[in-house]
Amino acid sequence: MANQAKYEGGATMVNPEGDKGHQAVDPGINKDALKSEIRAALINRKANACPMAVRVAWHSAGTFDKTDGTGGSNGSLMRFEPEHSDPANAGLYIIHDMLHEVKKRNPNVSYADLWTLAGSLAVGFTNGPDVKHSFGRVDAPAGTQTPENGRLPDAAQGASHVRDVFSRMGFNDKETVALCGAHTLGRCHIVRSGFDGKWTTNPLKFDNEYFKNLLNLTWQPRKWDGPMQYEDAESGELMMLPTDIALIEDPAYKQHVELYAKDQEAFFQDFADAFSRLLSLGCPEAACPHLNKAASAQPAAPRDAASAEFREAAMHGHAVDVLKKIAKDADVHDLEKSSGRSALHKAAFWGHEGTVCYLIHECGLEKDLQDYNGDTPLHDAVRFGNTKVVEIMLSAGAKTSIKNEQGYDAFSLAKEYNKTAVLELLQKHHAGKGKTTSRL
Numbered sequence: 001m002a003n004q005a006k007y008e009g010g011a012t013m014v015n016p017e018g019d020k021g022h023q024a025v026d027p028g029i030n031k032d033a034l035k036s037e038i039r040a041a042l043i044n045r046k047a048n049a050c051p052m053a054v055r056v057a058w059h060s061a062g063t064f065d066k067t068d069g070t071g072g073s074n075g076s077l078m079r080f081e082p083e084h085s086d087p088a089n090a091g092l093y094i095i096h097d098m099l100h101e102v103k104k105r106n107p108n109v110s111y112a113d114l115w116t117l118a119g120s121l122a123v124g125f126t127n128g129p130d131v132k133h134s135f136g137r138v139d140a141p142a143g144t145q146t147p148e149n150g151r152l153p154d155a156a157q158g159a160s161h162v163r164d165v166f167s168r169m170g171f172n173d174k175e176t177v178a179l180c181g182a183h184t185l186g187r188c189h190i191v192r193s194g195f196d197g198k199w200t201t202n203p204l205k206f207d208n209e210y211f212k213n214l215l216n217l218t219w220q221p222r223k224w225d226g227p228m229q230y231e232d233a234e235s236g237e238l239m240m241l242p243t244d245i246a247l248i249e250d251p252a253y254k255q256h257v258e259l260y261a262k263d264q265e266a267f268f269q270d271f272a273d274a275f276s277r278l279l280s281l282g283c284p285e286a287a288c289p290h291l292n293k294a295a296s297a298q299p300a301a302p303r304d305a306a307s308a309e310f311r312e313a314a315m316h317g318h319a320v321d322v323l324k325k326i327a328k329d330a331d332v333h334d335l336e337k338s339s340g341r342s343a344l345h346k347a348a349f350w351g352h353e354g355t356v357c358y359l360i361h362e363c364g365l366e367k368d369l370q371d372y373n374g375d376t377p378l379h380d381a382v383r384f385g386n387t388k389v390v391e392i393m394l395s396a397g398a399k400t401s402i403k404n405e406q407g408y409d410a411f412s413l414a415k416e417y418n419k420t421a422v423l424e425l426l427q428k429h430h431a432g433k434g435k436t437t438s439r440l
């Protein structure tokens, strides 16, 4: 069923919004109250789920690919297949359920914001640094394509795999090491990952013990039935994954392990910056206003910037020769990451007929593409009574029957917004195609 997310233990939970695309920004959110609610949900008589909350936030974001902007925490795509059944996410849905009541009490907070907020707060709840977090992530509607599984790191591999995965997200070696320092928290569970044991003596305290242990203990392969992992030769009570050991085998990584083992402040600072950025990768700007530093370190690829400029110019209805000039460096088909909207959506919304003609006939933009709200460019033109644009779109063959997330097709939307001229045009077009208008 499209708008049902599967949860562990065979239970299923229907997303309360019916998985409509959902704007998360609500300036009215009382962050302190929300923080207390999240704290009570994560730390209570039954459990302390802070380590897992950190991991959920990381997994929700760690699918990001900087080359095409896909993946990342925006959209809360972990609700959808195939990401939902990624073996790397096994067992993590407990957190979603633990936060269920918080979500119910705060329906304006998107799942994407809630999961990332819980993860960043959990670092502080366990004595770690404050991780900056801003609202603004949007939940994608049901049916949104998630990236193929396999983007999260494989613990059985070595340094080059770790470097591939983290550089795909846009992190350098130092940031990668800082991020992996999160293994100061929590443990491996045979039932979830097949690995077993904890990295540090106090898995509920965020400190730099992970780095100290990596350097100061002797690590040997554990002799057991499970997957290859390391145990400390002294007590046999602590463990490391092959990817953890890669951080001391690779000299470029090791220098940062050495720094963080002796300077907890440096670790806290670098972890907080990197984790905050990780949780904002690919998100709408509202979700990352605090990331000036990162933004300047990572300028948008020139083609991405030109594509955004092209959409903006289409939105303002700039002259076709201006658009053509920008188009040389842009991907004219590129979609806005936060909304799934094309240049054609924008031009149709604002009623720029010349731009709409150019985008359809010269650029070949997809006429019936639906954005995160399920709106096609025709929906946008109809809603605002842009009759001329509707006319152009109809004669170009745009479909009138596509329904948006609210269930409106072009006809019912025109009625809802009382756009009489548009409705007449649609009826004429329909009749001209020899079809019955009885549905009206």
Ligand code: HEM
Residues within 6 Å of the ligand: 051, 052, 054, 055, 058, 091, 153, 154, 155, 156, 162, 179, 180, 182, 183, 185, 186, 187, 188, 189, 190, 192, 193, 194, 195, 241, 243, 275
């Ligand atoms: C090379 C990169 C990484 C690999 C291969 C990896 C792998 C794993 C594995 C196999 C587990 C055990 C899961 C279980 O059995 O419950 C785990 C747990 C955990 N990971 Fe990672 N991880 C990586 C990076 C990260 C990063 C970047 C973060 C956060 C910033 C993170 C946070 C955590 C936390 C907090 C836990 C403990 C969860 C719990 O106690 O339930 N990991 N990781």
